[in-house]
Amino acid sequence: MRFLRKIKHAIIFLIIAVISAFVNAEEKISVSLLALNKEKNTAYVDFDQSINLTPELITALKRGIVLKFEVRFLLIKPTKFWFDKTILEKTATYQIKYKNLIQQYEGSNIKGEKQYFNELRDGINYIENVRHWNVGIIDNSSDYVSMVLRVRLDRGGLPKPIQLNMDDDMWNIESLTILDMTGVK
Amino acid sequence: MLAKSLTNTDIVSTETFKLLFIFNVLFIASLILLITLQIIRLFKNIKKEIIGSKLTLRLVISFALMVIIPVSIVYLVSVSFLTKSINSWFDVKVESALEGGLSLGQKTLNILMRDVELKGRSIAYSIANAKDSERNSLLQDMREKFNLGDVILYDKKLNILALSSANNTSLPTIPNYEHIERASRDFYGIIEELNENIILRAYVPVKIENNLTEKNYLEIRQPIPSEISSLALSVESVYEDYQRLSYSRKSLNIVYTLTLTIVLLLAILSAVAISFVISRRFSEPLSQLADATKQISKGNFKRIIPEFGKKDEIGTLVQSFNSMTRQLDLATQNDKKNQHSIEVARLFLDTILTNLSSGVMVVDGSQKIMLHNLAALSLLKIKNISINNKELNTEIVKHKQFLPLIKFIASFVLGEIKRKDNSREYKINNNQVEQIVRVQINSIRNDGKTNFIILIDDITDVTEGQRHQAWAEIARRLAHEIKNPLTPIQLSAERVAHRLNGKLNKEDQSVLSKATETIVGQVNALKVMVNEFSDYARPPVQKNNDVNINKLIESIIDLYEALGINIQHKQSVHAVMVSGDENKLRQVFVNLLENSKDALIGEKKPSINITTKIRDGMAIIEFEDNGSGIPKKIISKIYEPYITSKSHGTGLGLAIVLKIIEEHKGSIVIKNKTIGGAKVSISIPVSKK
Numbered sequence: 072m073r074f075l076r077k078i079k080h081a082i083i084f085l086i087i088a089v090i091s092a093f094v095n096a097e098e099k100i101s102v103s104l105l106a107l108n109k110e111k112n113t114a115y116v117d118f119d120q121s122i123n124l125t126p127e128l129i130t131a132l133k134r135g136i137v138l139k140f141e142v143r144f145l146l147i148k149p150t151k152f153w154f155d156k157t158i159l160e161k162t163a164t165y166q167i168k169y170k171n172l173i174q175q176y177e178g179s180n181i182k183g184e185k186q187y188f189n190e191l192r193d194g195i196n197y198i199e200n201v202r203h204w205n206v207g208i209i210d211n212s213s214d215y216v217s218m219v220l221r222v223r224l225d226r227g228g229l230p231k232p233i234q235l236n237m238d239d240d241m242w243n244i245e246s247l248t249i250l251d252m253t254g255v256k
Numbered sequence: 257m258l259a260k261s262l263t264n265t266d267i268v269s270t271e272t273f274k275l276l277f278i279f280n281v282l283f284i285a286s287l288i289l290l291i292t293l294q295i296i297r298l299f300k301n302i303k304k305e306i307i308g309s310k311l312t313l314r315l316v317i318s319f320a321l322m323v324i325i326p327v328s329i330v331y332l333v334s335v336s337f338l339t340k341s342i343n344s345w346f347d348v349k350v351e352s353a354l355e356g357g358l359s360l361g362q363k364t365l366n367i368l369m370r371d372v373e374l375k376g377r378s379i380a381y382s383i384a385n386a387k388d389s390e391r392n393s394l395l396q397d398m399r400e401k402f403n404l405g406d407v408i409l410y411d412k413k414l415n416i417l418a419l420s421s422a423n424n425t426s427l428p429t430i431p432n433y434e435h436i437e438r439a440s441r442d443f444y445g446i447i448e449e450l451n452e453n454i455i456l457r458a459y460v461p462v463k464i465e466n467n468l469t470e471k472n473y474l475e476i477r478q479p480i481p482s483e484i485s486s487l488a489l490s491v492e493s494v495y496e497d498y499q500r501l502s503y504s505r506k507s508l509n510i511v512y513t514l515t516l517t518i519v520l521l522l523a524i525l526s527a528v529a530i531s532f533v534i535s536r537r538f539s540e541p542l543s544q545l546a547d548a549t550k551q552i553s554k555g556n557f558k559r560i561i562p563e564f565g566k567k568d569e570i571g572t573l574v575q576s577f578n579s580m581t582r583q584l585d586l587a588t589q590n591d592k593k594n595q596h597s598i599e600v601a602r603l604f605l606d607t608i609l610t611n612l613s614s615g616v617m618v619v620d621g622s623q624k625i626m627l628h629n630l631a632a633l634s635l636l637k638i639k640n641i642s643i644n645n646k647e648l649n650t651e652i653v654k655h656k657q658f659l660p661l662i663k664f665i666a667s668f669v670l671g672e673i674k675r676k677d678n679s680r681e682y683k684i685n686n687n688q689v690e691q692i693v694r695v696q697i698n699s700i701r702n703d704g705k706t707n708f709i710i711l712i713d714d715i716t717d718v719t720e721g722q723r724h725q726a727w728a729e730i731a732r733r734l735a736h737e738i739k740n741p742l743t744p745i746q747l748s749a750e751r752v753a754h755r756l757n758g759k760l761n762k763e764d765q766s767v768l769s770k771a772t773e774t775i776v777g778q779v780n781a782l783k784v785m786v787n788e789f790s791d792y793a794r795p796p797v798q799k800n801n802d803v804n805i806n807k808l809i810e811s812i813i814d815l816y817e818a819l820g821i822n823i824q825h826k827q828s829v830h831a832v833m834v835s836g837d838e839n840k841l842r843q844v845f846v847n848l849l850e851n852s853k854d855a856l857i858g859e860k861k862p863s864i865n866i867t868t869k870i871r872d873g874m875a876i877i878e879f880e881d882n883g884s885g886i887p888k889k890i891i892s893k894i895y896e897p898y899i900t901s902k903s904h905g906t907g908l909g910l911a912i913v914l915k916i917i918e919e920h921k922g923s924i925v926i927k928n929k930t931i932g933g934a935k936v937s938i939s940i941p942v943s944k945k
Contacts, residue, residue, distance in 0.1 A: 134503040135496035171499075172361050172492035173447040173454070187448055227270060230500050234270040235277075236507035 099123050100140075100222050100246035107146075107218060109209065114159065116144055116204045118220060120246065122195050127241050129191065132169050132176075139166040139228035140198070140244075142181065144206050145219040155217075161206035164225065165198045167191075218250040280518050287525035294532050307550065308543025312535045319531030324524050331520040338512050346502050354495045361488035368480060369445045369456050375402040376443065376460040376476045383409060383418070383474065384463045391418040405455075406477040409462065410436075412470050431475055435459055439473055454480040454488065541570045545577055557585035615712035623648045623669050626707065635693060635712045636661075657684055661695055668697045669708055675699060681715065690892035692716045723896060727911065731789035739786045742779050749775035788908045791843075792915065802943050803841055805832040805868055805875055812845050813866070821853060821862050828869040832877075833943040836920045844916050847909045848879050848936055855883030855934065874922075874939040885928040894926055 104119035122140075124132070132138055146159035165181045175187040176194035181201050188194040224244035226234050233242065298316070301309035379398045386394045391409060399407045399420040409418040414431060438444040439459030446457045455477055462472040480488070501508075544561045551559040560581060561574050609616050615632030619625055625643050633643075636653050643652055653662055664680050667673045678698060684691040696711040753772035760768055806827050813823045834841075849864065856862035859882060867878040886894060895914045900907035910926070917924045922940035929935050 131503055135499040136503060170449065170492070171358055171495055172488055173365065173449065174362065175447070177449070187446065230504040230507075231270070232504040232508035232511050235273055235511040 099125070099244040102220060102222065102246055102248040105218060105220055105248055105250055108203075112208045112210065114146075114206050114209050116161075116206050116220075117202050118204075118248075119200050120222060122199055124191075124195070125241065128244075132167070132191070135169070135171070136230070136233075137166055137168040137228050139164055139225040141223055141225040142201075143219075143221045144204075145217075145221075146206075146209065147217040147219060149216060159207050159209055161204075163204065165201075166228070167194045167198055216252050218248075218252065220246075220248040220250075222246045277518075280522065284518065284521050284525060287522075287529055291525060291528050291532070294529075306543075307546035308539045311542060312532075312539045315535035315538055316528070316531045319534060320524075320528045323527030323531070327520060327523045327527070331516060334516055335513055338516070339509055342505060342508055342512070346505060351498065351502070354491070354498050357491040358495045361491050364484060364488065365447055365454065365456070365480070368478070369447065369458070372404070372456050372458045372476055372478050373443050373445060373460075375404060376458050376474060378402070379407060379476075380460040380462045380474050383472075384465065388417075392420070395420040404476055405479050406475075408475045408477075410473045410475065412472065414473075417472060431459070431473070436473055440471060449489070452486070452489065453482065454485045456480065538570075541574055545574065548577065548581065552581060552584065555588075557581055557588055613714070615710075617648070617710040617712070619648055619665070619669065619708050619710065621669065621706055623666060625652075632710075632712055635714060658682075661693070664695060665697060665708075665710060690716070692719050720895065724911065724915065727896065728792060728915075731792045731908075735786045735789040738782060739790075742782055742786070746776055746779040749779070788912070792908050792912050800835050801838060802833050803836055803838045805834055805841070805877060805940075806830070808838060808842060809845060809866055809868065809877070812842065812849065816849055816853070816864075819853070821856065821864060823849075823864045823866065825866045825868070828867075832868045832870055832875045834875050834920065834940045835943045836940070837916075840916045841920070844913050844938070845877075847913050851909065852879060852881040852883060852934075855881055855885070859883060870942055871939075873942055875942050877938045877940070879936040879938075880929065880933060882933040885932060885934045886926065891926075891928070 100120055100122055102118055102120045104117065106117045108115040108117065124138070128138065141162065141164050144159070144161045145157055148156045148158055150156050163181050166179045168177050168179075169175075170177050170187070173187065175189055176191050177185055177187055178194040178197035179185050180198050181204055186194075186197055188197065222245070224242060226242055229242060298309055298313055302313065375398075379395070379402070382394060382398060383391055395407055395409060395418045399422070405423070406421045407419070408416055410431065411417050414433075414436065435444055435446065435457075436459060439461055442461070444459045448455050448457055456479075458476040458478070460474045460476070462474050464470055464472060479485075541561065548559045548561050560578050563571065563574050563578065609627075609629035609631075612629060612631055615635040616627070616629045617625060617632045618627040624645055625648055626645075628643065632638075636658060637655050638652055640652070646652060648665060649662065661680070661682050664673070668675075668678065679694060679696045681692055681694045684693050692715050694713045694715045696713075698709045698711075700707050700709060749772045753768060756768055757765070806825075806829075809825055813825060816823055852864050856864070861882070863882055865878075865880045867876070867880075869876050890900075895910050896907075900909070914924055917938055917940065920940050922938060924939075925937045927935055
């Protein structure tokens with residue numbers, strides 16, 4: 072602990088997120104790594120995720136449906152007898168879509184950078200691993216104990232009829248990772 | 257709004273649609289719950305046989321069917337139309353055309369890429385054999401010659417060896433290692449979209465002279481002409497839209513069908529819910545009418561149905577019904593009053609019949625007794641009081657002496673006797689006293705049946721009074737007719753005796769004297785008789801004074817004690833005062849004492865007891881003797897003139913006594929004592945002073 076305090080510019084909270092025992096093989100999104108880095112007062116998040124698209128989703132992708140993912144990061148301080156206090160909140164999106172004209176997958180990462188791939192797996196790999204995501208400024212005195220990372224397929228980007236068809240479960244792609252950092256400094 | 261949200265994404269968001277959907281589902285669930293509760297309540301009411309519930313059920317079914325059938329038809333037509341319309345959007349020709357357009361664009365790009373490849377290979381070949389100093393100029397010349405965008409030569413470490421660009425302002429971007437890796441084997445081309453433009457990026461390996469292992473790389477960037485680019489992108493956009501729409505077709509069908517189903521359910525359930533309200537509004541007055549009718553049938557005429565101010569047929573019906581109820585109530589009240597009056601009249605009649613001295617009995621055609629009063633029972637000596645509905649026969653009237661009476665009634669009822677001959681009189685022996693009973697029957701027709709009113713009267717007193725009146729009339733006439741010639745007869749006899757006195761011989765004189773004495777004696781006797789007749793036939797007493805009965809009796813006793821008869825006078829009170837004529841009352845008491853004296857002739861210890869007392873406002877004077885009593889033969893007509901057991905006398909004594917007592921508003925009873933002798937009881941009202 073004394074060693075960590077000596078680092079003035081960055082206090083790195085590196086927490087290896089273990090895949091939850093509850094996550095089964097069929098999970099469409101699973102987060103395998105979640106880490107918070109602090110450089111000066113700016114917090115950066117790194118996370119690795121595994122996106123497994125079902126054949127139906129791949130078909131939909133090829134039919135012009137854009138798979139837009141929304142990621143939401145929360146830094147939370149629990150409060151006794153009341154709702155938890157949110158210290159930091161950041162939302163961002165990344166997406167993958169198929170370009171019929173050029174017959175390539177266009178990957179657009181969390182920073183908005185685009186890249187074209189002949190193979191779907193390459194495109195997914197491009198958006199899966201997020202590094203150095205600026206999530207905002209945090210005070211040194213801030214006392215936080217939990218990180219929450221929620222990744223889900225943004226149904227708002229889907230065609231209207233699919234959005235309204237609540238019976239269709241194939242579009243329910245979501246991952247929620249909560250990391251308790253009590254005692255980690 | 258739910259339907260609108262399907263087509264208008266600007267106004268209604270997906271979240272709003274979901275909220276609306278949930279709201280509608282909740283609303284439908286509420287309606288279903290409400291209707292279910294109403295149906296359960298309705299069936300409970302039907303089970304309890306509550307009036308109007310069946311009518312409500314029929315109306316609900318009718319109203320619901322009126323809505324469900326057309327709405328269902330519209331729903332089925334709409335779903336069919338919508339499904340067909342959506343399917344018609346995805347025409348095979350349209351899809352083929354779009355695919356053709358897209359394929360054309362792809363092939364155009366491929367041709368252009370092939371062109372870039374050929375040009376690239378040509379430049380690579382030229383540069384590979386050129387000296388280092390000539391590379392830039394050669395690259396420039398070749399680029400201009402082939403009309404390419406950017407041409408950049410990299411070494412194996414991706415350092416720029418030479419560069420030629422049509423647009424000098426743009427800086428080259430570091431190529432992707434992956435692309436270089438692929439290009440190391442052979443040509444590698446990639447098509448990219450950048451700011452609504454299509455760019456062909458190609459990598460060509462460039463051999464290095466005298467070096468077989470290492471290669472340089474030529475990168476060519478060639479923008480597609482904007483006309484072709486925009487057209488190709490436009491076709492791609494439309495194709496993708498079509499594909500998305502085509503992909504969403506199933507969801508679109510589901511959502512539209514679901515929305516229409518929700519609308520259908522809302523319409524039907526709302527109609528059913530409203531039909532409950534309407535049915536209740538229709539059936540409520542009718543239910544109330546039915547309930548009121550039931551109440552009225554139970555006799556409750558106070559049930560008034562609320563008039564809701566409706567001017568329709570139901571309102572008129574309710575008003576008419578209420579009017580009828582009020583009239584019925586009024587009629588019932590009047591009926592009750594009438595019944596009360598009848599009851600009062602019946603009680604009055606019962607009271608009259610009960611207090612009537614005449615016996616009244618009503619029998620029907622079969623001689624069953626329908627009505628009777630106590631007097632009838634008394635007169636017929638019937639002990640059983642409850643004889644209604646029993647036949648009038650000898651079983652009820654047990655005394656044999658009533659047998660002729662019963663026969664007469666039976667004969668009259670059966671029509672064996674003429675209706676005019678409806679009266680009979682019968683003599684009945686009532687405790688040794690002869691009683692005259694008159695029976696009169698009248699037939700009455702009531703409700704098609706003939707009933708008979710039997711009137712039974714004890715006319716003993718009436719008959720006796722009539723007889724007394726007749727005797728008084730006879731006495732008055734006899735006195736008048738006899739008295740007038742008596743005085744001339746007496747005077748004539750006396751004159752004959754006086755004229756012939758001394759003129760006849762002794763024998764004739766003796767005969768004459770005896771004859772004239774006899775005439776005078778008999779005339780005197782006739783005068784006494786005529787006077788008694790006069791007394792009997794005289795007018796009623798006019799003089800009323802207070803008479804002390806005790807004093808009067810004492811003064812009379814003094815005269816009789818001198819004759820040696822023991823007369824005892826018991827007085828319970830000192831003075832028994834009555835209002836009347838003292839002389840007449842004296843005559844009564846003297847008459848009674850004379851009768852007792854005559855009855856006591858031959859008795860060893862003759863005695864007369866007189867008792868005077870006051871009881872119930874009446875002066876009671878009783879004469880008792882221990883004589884021979886009154887012979888049974890004459891006891892029933894003892895008050896009639898000329899009825900006497902004595903050898904002398906006129907037989908007018910007790911008739912006069914009765915007349916005087918009756919004139920004093922009193923009564924007299926004469927009967928024999930069981931131990932011997934007679935007892936006379938007189939009662940006269942005491943004086944009010």
